[in-house]
Amino acid sequence: MVEVASIRPLAAVLVSFLAAGAIVASYRYPNVREGWSVVASLAKFGIIASMLPGVLSGTIYVWSLGAFVPGVEFALRADPLGMLFALLASFLWIFTSFYATGYMRGLDEPNQTRFFAAFAMSLSTAVGIAFARNLLTIFVFYELLSIATYPLVAHDEDSESRIAGRKYLAYTFFGGGVLLLAGTVLVFWMAGTVDFAAGGIPALAEVAGTDPWFARLGFGLLVGGFGVKAALMPIHSWLADAMVAPTPVSGLLHAVAVVKSGAFGIARVILDVYGPETVAELGVHIPLAAVAAFTLTAASIIALRKDHLKRRLAYSTVAQLSYIVLGLSMLHPYAILGGLFHIPAHAFGKLTLFFCAGAIHVETHTDYVSEMAGIGKRMPWTMAAFTVGAAGMAGIPLIAGFVSKYYMLIGGLAAGGIGAIGAEGAVMSPVMGTIFSGSLIVSGLLNIAYFWPIVYTAYFETEDAHDAKPLLEFPMGGKRESYGAGATGDPRADGGTASEPDPAGGGDAPARIEEGEGGYAVDRFPSDHTGGVDHDHDDHHGGPPADGWERRKPWEESTWLMLVPITVIALGAIVLGVIPGRAVFLELIVYIVESVTGTVVP
Numbered sequence: 387m388v389e390v391a392s393i394r395p396l397a398a399v400l401v402s403f404l405a406a407g408a409i410v411a412s413y414r415y416p417n418v419r420e421g422w423s424v425v426a427s428l429a430k431f432g433i434i435a436s437m438l439p440g441v442l443s444g445t446i447y448v449w450s451l452g453a454f455v456p457g458v459e460f461a462l463r464a465d466p467l468g469m470l471f472a473l474l475a476s477f478l479w480i481f482t483s484f485y486a487t488g489y490m491r492g493l494d495e496p497n498q499t500r501f502f503a504a505f506a507m508s509l510s511t512a513v514g515i516a517f518a519r520n521l522l523t524i525f526v527f528y529e530l531l532s533i534a535t536y537p538l539v540a541h542d543e544d545s546e547s548r549i550a551g552r553k554y555l556a557y558t559f560f561g562g563g564v565l566l567l568a569g570t571v572l573v574f575w576m577a578g579t580v581d582f583a584a585g586g587i588p589a590l591a592e593v594a595g596t597d598p599w600f601a602r603l604g605f606g607l608l609v610g611g612f613g614v615k616a617a618l619m620p621i622h623s624w625l626a627d628a629m630v631a632p633t634p635v636s637g638l639l640h641a642v643a644v645v646k647s648g649a650f651g652i653a654r655v656i657l658d659v660y661g662p663e664t665v666a667e668l669g670v671h672i673p674l675a676a677v678a679a680f681t682l683t684a685a686s687i688i689a690l691r692k693d694h695l696k697r698r699l700a701y702s703t704v705a706q707l708s709y710i711v712l713g714l715s716m717l718h719p720y721a722i723l724g725g726l727f728h729i730p731a732h733a734f735g736k737l738t739l740f741f742c743a744g745a746i747h748v749e750t751h752t753d754y755v756s757e758m759a760g761i762g763k764r765m766p767w768t769m770a771a772f773t774v775g776a777a778g779m780a781g782i783p784l785i786a787g788f789v790s791k792y793y794m795l796i797g798g799l800a801a802g803g804i805g806a807i808g809a810e811g812a813v814m815s816p817v818m819g820t821i822f823s824g825s826l827i828v829s830g831l832l833n834i835a836y837f838w839p840i841v842y843t844a845y846f847e848t849e850d851a852h853d854a855k856p857l858l859e860f861p862m863g864g865k866r867e868s869y870g871a872g873a874t875g876d877p878r879a880d881g882g883t884a885s886e887p888d889p890a891g892g893g894d895a896p897a898r899i900e901e902g903e904g905g906y907a908v909d910r911f912p913s914d915h916t917g918g919v920d921h922d923h924d925d926h927h928g929g930p931p932a933d934g935w936e937r938r939k940p941w942e943e944s945t946w947l948m949l950v951p952i953t954v955i956a957l958g959a960i961v962l963g964v965i966p967g968r969a970v971f972l973e974l975i976v977y978i979v980e981s982v983t984g985t986v987v988p
Contacts (some may be wrong), residue, residue: 387465387584387981390440392447395462395517398433398472402426402479403510413499416491418927423483423502426620430509432477434469438970441469442977447508449496454522458580463519465582466978467657469652470971472516474730475643479509480738481951485741486634488947492748495632500537505634512643515650521570521608523578528566528615528647534558535644535665538635539628550627557614557624558644566611572657579919582654584981586661601660607653615648616711617704619681626700633744636696641703641736646729648712651728657982663719666813671715674689675818678712681705681826686832693754693786695743698836699736702779705829707730713794716822717813719985721797723975724790731786731969734959741952742772745944750928755840757929762844767940767949770843771956776837778959781830786962791826798823811985849930 405426412419437447447464454460463538464472486505490498511534514527532555538553574580576597577590594601608622617625625645629636629934656665665671682705689701706728744750745768752761762769778785781792798804802819812819941949966972976987 387444387446389446389448389463389541390586391449392437392464393449394437395435395447395464396449398430398464398476399462399495399510401430401433401510401515402513406506406510408504409506409765410499416498419499419502420483420487423486423506423567424480426506426733427476427483427509429477430513431473431480432475433462434472434513437464438469438473441466444871444975448519450519456518457578457751458522458574460523460526461566462517463582464512464517465584466974466981467653468516468518468596468648470516470726470974470978471727472513475509475512475516475638475646475977477643478638478733478955479841481954482638482737484947485637485744485951486632488945489632489634489744489748492945495541497541497543501541501632504537505533505639506794508538508639510534510644512647515647519581521566521582522575524588524651524654525566525570528651529559531565531644531647532563535635535639538639539631541632541635543562547630549905550624550706550716554624554628556594559619561621561690562611562614562648565607565614566610569604569607569611572600572607576600576604580659580887582658584658585984587659590659591661591664594660594668598668600667601664602670605655605660605665606670608659609652609674611676612651612655613711613774614650615645616707617645617648617681618677618711619684619704622681622685624702625704628696628698629696629700632671633740633747635701637737637740637744640654640700641740642733645703645707646733649707649729652711653714656714656717657722657978662722662983663873666717667717671717672814672818675712675715675814675822678708678715678824682708682712682829683825683832686829686836689836692836693756695746695755695840696740698755698840699739700744702739702833702836703732703736705833706736706779708828709791709794709829711792711828712822713797716794716798716801716819718801718811719983720793720807721801721978721986722983723979724795724797726794726975726978727793727972728787728790730958730969731778731790733856734955734962735775735785735787738771738775738959739779741948741955742768742775744974745948745952746836748948752928754928755843758840758842760849760930760935761845763937765938765943767943769841771952772844772942773841774959776833776841777965779793780833780837781935784960784963786959786966788963789966791830795823795826798826816871848933978980 390543406421408422412422441448441464448461450459450461471684490501511531513525515531518524518527536555539554540547543918570580573590576593577587579587579589609935614621625640628640647730656662685701685704689698692701708729710725713721713728746765750760750764774785778787781787800807800811800821801813802816804816804819895912963967979987
């Protein structure tokens with residue numbers, strides 16, 4: 387690889403930061419304000435994409451401000467791993483800019499100028515994380531990302547949003563930041579440098595051989611610091627609470643930029659700080675893989691019982707992030723390839739799901755799975771895209787998630803010495819390889835278990851005749867009837883739904899038992915119910931109207947500002963699953979794996 391001095395990594399970071407100032411200055415002119423977001427997203431993607439051919443041919447673009455502290459520069463470095471994250475985030479920001487405009491205007495949200503400015507600054511710091519040359523630079527941008535996204539998490543300014551925002555800062559800024567800084571200092575003390583190097587810092591590998599306990603401590607601190615944003619259990623709960631943020635935030639920042647910065651940081655530690663060989667010698671990959679396997683299984687089980695759609699997606703995100711960590715920690719080239727490919731695979735699939743959840747909320751104010759019976763009539767195109775995203779998360783063939791999980795599965799078996807490709811590259815016992823690979827299969831089945839009921843209730847049930855949801859509405863085993871189908875008026879355990887007579891004489895109609903203040907709303911409506919207070923409302927706040935869903939044509943169910951991004955991102959998930967070899971993301975990942983492991987990936 388050849389390093390070339392270039393201003394382009396800095397320009398990619400600064401373009402959205404400058405756009406934030408232009409957005410604030412244009413607060414009187416909404417069209418101009420949103421136009422700056424679109425222009426900045428296109429410019430950012432163009433700058434990053436212009437470096438792609440050079441990076442794939444072995445060129446690394448670097449920019450340095452000079453010594454940040456003695457022995458460490460504040461520098462940016464566009465290498466293959468950084469390009470993977472930066473290219474993904476910048477590409478998806480283009481469509482999120484349009485979607486966010488449709489969403490915020492559709493709900494007539496307050497503080498839209500602050501929202502779009504903070505959004506742009508968040509993308510600036512995310513690209514800074516991608517292009518950081520060393521651990522200290524990534525630490526600075528990692529902390530700035532937490533600060534920039536706080537206004538987005540606390541956007542609604544109610545008590546729940548403020549609490550969620552404070553929890554978000556406590557976990558990510560103070561907790562994760564402190565651990566990351568401590569690990570950075572320890573690595574510098576051991577190796578004399580914190581600059582990333584493909585395959586690991588050579589001086590650190592030497593120290594690990596003579597003083598393994600300090601090396602293990604440094605690894606644990608770094609992974610713990612990045613693991614906060616990667617939502618590894620038990621430091622995951624901030625993510626579900628952060629769903630109070632508007633859906634565009636949940637989509638791009640909590641399914642792509644923020645949480646992926648944690649997974650990306652762990653990839654940097656394993657591949658470019660310690661290196662797979664040193665990690666295997668220290669034996670730290672086994673406990674990390676165990677934590678990831680536990681997280682992806684436990685989070686999938688928790689998601690089963692979440693009635694609020696965005697909170698179900700949040701716990702799904704917790705699980706899916708651990709797929710990435712598990713793939714990386716199994717250390718086999720195929721497992722690493724699968725873990726890295728799951729970064730774009732999850733991004734396209736989960737962004738589709740969040741976009742669909744937001745569109746459903748904007749058009750129908752429906753946030754609960756148990757209120758979505760028959761909603762496929764009202765929003766056929768959105769629910770079709772939701773089905774694509776859900777299939778990808780479950781690892782169904784022809785969607786991107788299948789490709790990444792396939793590589794992780796065979797890589798996990800090979801890491802345990804099972805099969806022909808694992809004969810010489812085993813880094814763990816066959817039992818551990820089987821357990822970790824088995825957790826991928828179990829979690830995939832759990833993905834089907836918590837996504838299929840959403841698709842089924844939307845397409846194959848009707849408003850006035852649908853089945854009870856035992857995991858959601860009643861104790862295990864459930865009841866035969868559900869609300870709207872001869873229910874006896876019992877409120878749901880999680881969401882408080884009952885039935886009451888329809889004044890029009892059309893039988894029972896759904897009635898919400900809502901929480902007075904609180905919940906985890908998409909914006910200002912309640913979420914998982916914790917109280918039993920009845921409130922009268924003059925208008926409908928979720929679920930089908932009294933006369934049922936209005937049947938809409940796909941192009942009439944929402945605005946083009948929301949439907950076009952949903953369509954493009956869902957198609958992206960399909961393209962990555964059908965022809966992954968033609969996707970630049972896979973080409974980048976193969977290049978990364980071969981550079982780090984020295985193994986040619988066929």
